[in-house]
Amino acid sequence: MQKKLALYLHFPFCTKKCNYCNFYSIPYDADLVHKYCSGLRQEIINFPYKNDYKVITIYLGGGSPSLIPFHELVSTINLIREKFYLDKEIEFTLEANPIHVSESKAENWRITGVNRISMGAQSFNDGELSKLGRLHSSTEIGIAANKIKEICCNNISLDLMYGIPGQTMKSWLNSLQKAIKLSPKHISSYCLKLEKETFLAENKAKYNFPDEELERKMYYKMISELQKKDYEQYEISNFGKKSYYSRHNTHIWEGGEYVGLGAAAHSFYKMQRIRNKSDIKSYLNKLKETNNGIDKKRKISTQEFMVDKIMLGLRLNKGISLPKFHAEFGIDLLDKFGEQINKFLKNNYLTIEDERLKFTSKALFISNSILSEFI
Amino acid sequence: MNKDNIRNFCIIAHIDHGKSTLADRFLELTHTIEKGEMEQILDDMDLERERGITIKAHPIRMEYEYQDREYILNLIDTPGHVDFSYEVSRSIASCEGALLLIDASQGIEAQTMSNLYIAMEHNLEIIPVINKIDLKAAEVERTRSEIIELMGIPSAEIYEISAKMGTNIEGLLQAIIKDISPPISVQEQTRALIFDSIYNQYRGVIIHVRIFDGELKRGDKIQFCSTGKNFEIEDTGHFGIEMQPCEKLSTGDVGYIIAGVKEVRQAKVGDTVTLAKNPTKTPLPGFKNPKPMVYSGIYPLDKDDYNNLRDALAKFQLNDTSLIYEPETSAVLGFGFRCGFLGMLHLEIFKERLEREYGLAIISTAPSVEFKVHLNNGKEKLIDNPSQLPDPGEIEHIEEPIMDCEILVPPDYIGNIMQLAHDRRGIQKNLETIDEYRVSIHYEFPLLEILYDFYDKLKSVSRGYASFDYSFHGYRASKLKKIDILVNKEKVDAMSFIVHEDKAYTWAKSITEKLKEIIPRHLFSVPIQAADGKRVIARSTIKALRKNVTAKCYGGDITRKRKLLERQKRGKKRMRETGEVNIPQEAFLAVLKVDRS
Numbered sequence: 008m009q010k011k012l013a014l015y016l017h018f019p020f021c022t023k024k025c026n027y028c029n030f031y032s033i034p035y036d037a038d039l040v041h042k043y044c045s046g047l048r049q050e051i052i053n054f055p056y057k058n059d060y061k062v063i064t065i066y067l068g069g070g071s072p073s074l075i076p077f078h079e080l081v082s083t084i085n086l087i088r089e090k091f092y093l094d095k096e097i098e099f100t101l102e103a104n105p106i107h108v109s110e111s112k113a114e115n116w117r118i119t120g121v122n123r124i125s126m127g128a129q130s131f132n133d134g135e136l137s138k139l140g141r142l143h144s145s146t147e148i149g150i151a152a153n154k155i156k157e158i159c160c161n162n163i164s165l166d167l168m169y170g171i172p173g174q175t176m177k178s179w180l181n182s183l184q185k186a187i188k189l190s191p192k193h194i195s196s197y198c199l200k201l202e203k204e205t206f207l208a209e210n211k212a213k214y215n216f217p218d219e220e221l222e223r224k225m226y227y228k229m230i231s232e233l234q235k236k237d238y239e240q241y242e243i244s245n246f247g248k249k250s251y252y253s254r255h256n257t258h259i260w261e262g263g264e265y266v267g268l269g270a271a272a273h274s275f276y277k278m279q280r281i282r283n284k285s286d287i288k289s290y291l292n293k294l295k296e297t298n299n300g301i302d303k304k305r306k307i308s309t310q311e312f313m314v315d316k317i318m319l320g321l322r323l324n325k326g327i328s329l330p331k332f333h334a335e336f337g338i339d340l341l342d343k344f345g346e347q348i349n350k351f352l353k354n355n356y357l358t359i360e361d362e363r364l365k366f367t368s369k370a371l372f373i374s375n376s377i378l379s380e381f382i
Numbered sequence: 383m384n385k386d387n388i389r390n391f392c393i394i395a396h397i398d399h400g401k402s403t404l405a406d407r408f409l410e411l412t413h414t415i416e417k418g419e420m421e422q423i424l425d426d427m428d429l430e431r432e433r434g435i436t437i438k439a440h441p442i443r444m445e446y447e448y449q450d451r452e453y454i455l456n457l458i459d460t461p462g463h464v465d466f467s468y469e470v471s472r473s474i475a476s477c478e479g480a481l482l483l484i485d486a487s488q489g490i491e492a493q494t495m496s497n498l499y500i501a502m503e504h505n506l507e508i509i510p511v512i513n514k515i516d517l518k519a520a521e522v523e524r525t526r527s528e529i530i531e532l533m534g535i536p537s538a539e540i541y542e543i544s545a546k547m548g549t550n551i552e553g554l555l556q557a558i559i560k561d562i563s564p565p566i567s568v569q570e571q572t573r574a575l576i577f578d579s580i581y582n583q584y585r586g587v588i589i590h591v592r593i594f595d596g597e598l599k600r601g602d603k604i605q606f607c608s609t610g611k612n613f614e615i616e617d618t619g620h621f622g623i624e625m626q627p628c629e630k631l632s633t634g635d636v637g638y639i640i641a642g643v644k645e646v647r648q649a650k651v652g653d654t655v656t657l658a659k660n661p662t663k664t665p666l667p668g669f670k671n672p673k674p675m676v677y678s679g680i681y682p683l684d685k686d687d688y689n690n691l692r693d694a695l696a697k698f699q700l701n702d703t704s705l706i707y708e709p710e711t712s713a714v715l716g717f718g719f720r721c722g723f724l725g726m727l728h729l730e731i732f733k734e735r736l737e738r739e740y741g742l743a744i745i746s747t748a749p750s751v752e753f754k755v756h757l758n759n760g761k762e763k764l765i766d767n768p769s770q771l772p773d774p775g776e777i778e779h780i781e782e783p784i785m786d787c788e789i790l791v792p793p794d795y796i797g798n799i800m801q802l803a804h805d806r807r808g809i810q811k812n813l814e815t816i817d818e819y820r821v822s823i824h825y826e827f828p829l830l831e832i833l834y835d836f837y838d839k840l841k842s843v844s845r846g847y848a849s850f851d852y853s854f855h856g857y858r859a860s861k862l863k864k865i866d867i868l869v870n871k872e873k874v875d876a877m878s879f880i881v882h883e884d885k886a887y888t889w890a891k892s893i894t895e896k897l898k899e900i901i902p903r904h905l906f907s908v909p910i911q912a913a914d915g916k917r918v919i920a921r922s923t924i925k926a927l928r929k930n931v932t933a934k935c936y937g938g939d940i941t942r943k944r945k946l947l948e949r950q951k952r953g954k955k956r957m958r959e960t961g962e963v964n965i966p967q968e969a970f971l972a973v974l975k976v977d978r979s
Contacts, residue, residue, distance in 0.1 A: 196933075197933040200934070219929040220928055282941075315940060322935060354905070373930045374931050375946065375947060375950060379948075380951070380954075382944070382951040
């Protein structure tokens with residue numbers, strides 16, 4: 008039987024870096040984009056794959072993959088179709104920035120096979136958007152979403168952000184309402200994190216950030232608001248209508264294998280955690296030398312994998328199946344971590360339902376305090 | 383060597399006044415080592431060099447020809463910190479003369495002065511030397527008048543040198559020969575003063591001695607006067623750059639003996655070595671058993687390291703007479719040891735060496751002094767661990783150790799010093815004007831008040847000009863009480879402290895605030911209380927942790943997320959748990975950070 012594999016392709020070009028972003032990205036440059044996409048195809052061609060895996064999802068992330076020229080996109084995806092065995096029901100997501108969405112692009116994506124668009128909305132408050140360094144207005148999000156629905160696909164996910172400088176509970180609820188009005192199938196929502204060397208972190212004194220207590224309220228308010236509109240929370244920061252959960256990410260949270268191609272992409276493949284060279288130059292150089300972009304590769308032990316599985320599995324609202332865990336590792340989770348689990352069960356941070364261990368609602372926003380005891 | 387050709391001397395100097403550099407010049411000039419061969423050769427412990435101070439005395443023997451006669455010059459080095467003032471006094475007592483070395487840009491400091499007085503008490507010939515005359519900031523004239531004032535000597539006899547530049551060193555070396563008297567013997571029975579003893583893992587204890595009378599040689603049966611124990615000499619020798627065995631040590635000589643002694647406490651500094659077959663009836667004066675002044679609980683950070691800690695302490699003690707320890711248990715810290723030290727520096731060095739040389743991570747409790755507790759039943763109890771203080775109902779009164787302190791300070795800062803002394807319960811005994819630049823103030827301070835940050839405060843209120851020296855005075859009754867700390871309603875025994883009544887509230891308030899900063903937030907709010915008996919006198923609350931989440935976690939972030947969790951986990955491992963609260967190691971030292979104003 009073929010094992011399931013999620014495929015991730017990274018496109019590290021952006022029109023402009025956002026103020027909160029610390030991912031590797033560089034300004035768009037047509038020449039470099041061509042070199043990069045050729046490199047990406049070289050990596051695909053040379054990837055060691057026999058028909059032992061079935062690709063169940065493709066995820067084009069970035070950067071801004073909505074900037075990829077059509078011919079580069081098509082030739083790259085065609086290569087993937089030739090090389091890999093793709094599941095008939097494949098989920099094919101492309102991350103889009105509202106400013107890049109046009110009718111022709113939406114059409115191109117549809118032709119390429121994209122059936123899910125994840126769009127970075129972040130906020131529906133123009134003041135907040137500008138503080139984040141986003142190049143679009145709140146109205147443009149709506150226009151872009153409608154074009155996608157009309158031309159490309161119905162399966163849209165919106166990214167939202169809370170904890171933005173100057174954000175209030177009122178503006179947050181307003182953003183949530185406006186997002187819901189566009190009836191996306193899925194919403195991902197993140198608390199803004201000040202990452203090192205980002206514009207916001209370096210200028211944090213100039214901004215007024217919501218405090219932890221407000222962030223916490225925003226988080227729990229969001230859960231209840233989304234629930235009212237039938238967006239089920241299935242992961243700490245992810246909500247979907249029934250049968251519209253992100254299959255790509257769910258696969259990863261369940262401990263599934265994934266292959267990341269392109270600069271700065273990560274893989275978990277055949278019990279190895281692999282990281283590609285992160286900047287384009289060294290990625291392309293590495294490809295020239297070895298036909299792969301690998302920077303670091305590390306085999307992980309069953310023990311480490313087991314802990315990763317707990318760490319990731321508990322992110323999911325359905326939690327971890329105790330019988331399945333036992334079947335996979337030959338260890339009873341409740342025995343192995345009895346002391347911690349009992350303490351958290353007693354304090355109502357963990358619960359066991361239908362033989363699944365999961366977080367209670369109040370545990371979600373302090374989940375790292377709990378997870379760190381399993382490390 | 384005829385004893386008339388021997389000169390035994392030491393250098394009395396404040397830290398950084400150039401003692402090691404001057405010693406280097408002497409070594410070069412006498413060709414004991416060649417120039418640049420070894421920097422500051424006398425300090426051979428890393429730690430000492432890093433702190434710029436000499437803890438252990440290293441004697442060195444130099445040969446020098448002057449006016450067609452061969453001389454032996456023994457330089458006995460002296461430790462440079464008040465914690466080790468007893469060792470200093472024994473080194474001084476081993477000499478006939480001393481160089482009083484003063485930095486021309488700094489002037490005389492309190493510690494130098496007290497060592498100078500020790501040297502004068504022992505009738506040493508004092509050769510005053512002004513160093514660093516090459517510096518722009520050098521105030522030679524002023525330093526000169528300070529020295530004259532202090533010693534009452536005519537100015538012509540003061541040597542002006544620059545050890546760094548090598549200026550006037552040869553003249554000084556010759557002055558040592560001319561001015562310092564050769565050793566004299568006063569009796570027939572052998573007497574040798576132990577001024578240091580160092581444990582060596584291959585040879586046992588190497589006893590550093592100055593022979594006052596008689597001689598010591600291989601095969602001699604010796605006796606230590608303080609213990610009456612006998613040993614047989616296996617080896618004798620001098621100190622060159624390395625140890626140089628020799629046939630015997632005679633009157634006036636400085637050297638070492640090795641006699642199968644296994645622990646330094648069997649050959650104590652200050653003790654007299656005599657011959658078993660014809661022992662002296664009068665040991666050399668001044669012997670004292672080392673007396674710890676500061677106590678701290680030392681616990682392994684990782685409880686599994688208990689045995690390693692115990693072994694390390696045993697090894698330590700082989701080489702450190704002053705360290706005492708005994709097992710102790712704490713509800714929160716587990717099994718550990720109560721250790722006694724000469725002072726705070728001794729304690730700090732001990733802790734650093736444990737980590738550095740033995741790779742042991744430890745938790746130490748706030749240092750305490752030893753209290754004399756008089757009970758209602760007439761009995762007396764010595765308490766060096768505040769948590770052991772008997773119930774207030776049983777206590778008649780408590781006495782605390784008092785120190786005699788000498789503070790040297792420019793007159794402009796007298797007001798500030800007096801304010802500080804008042805805050806620290808100091809009693810002024812005397813104020814003496816040395817010259818227009820400096821006064822000497824004599825205080826009695828409770829040791830408890832000068833233990834932690836006194837020196838820093840003293841420096842800060844005098845813009846760095848004040849210097850300070852102290853010695854034990856005695857015990858005195860005082861209104862003291864114990865304050866307990868409760869974390870999440872549970873008493874943390876290792877955090878109890880003893881304080882003067884009038885300061886109890888301020889300390890309690892400050893500690894609860896400090897602990898609030900040090901103890902991490904938990905999933906629940908944590909009250910921190912300071913209690914005087916059953917009565918809570920100060921409290922603070924650590925708010926519950928409300929956010930600790932990695933909102934975004936995808937394929938690329940897994941390693942990163944894991945690392946974050948590992949960091950949080952590691953942090954916890956370095957803590958102790960009480961009442962479900964994790965307490966980091968530095969919390970046990972919070973009392974050190976109390977604002978005493």
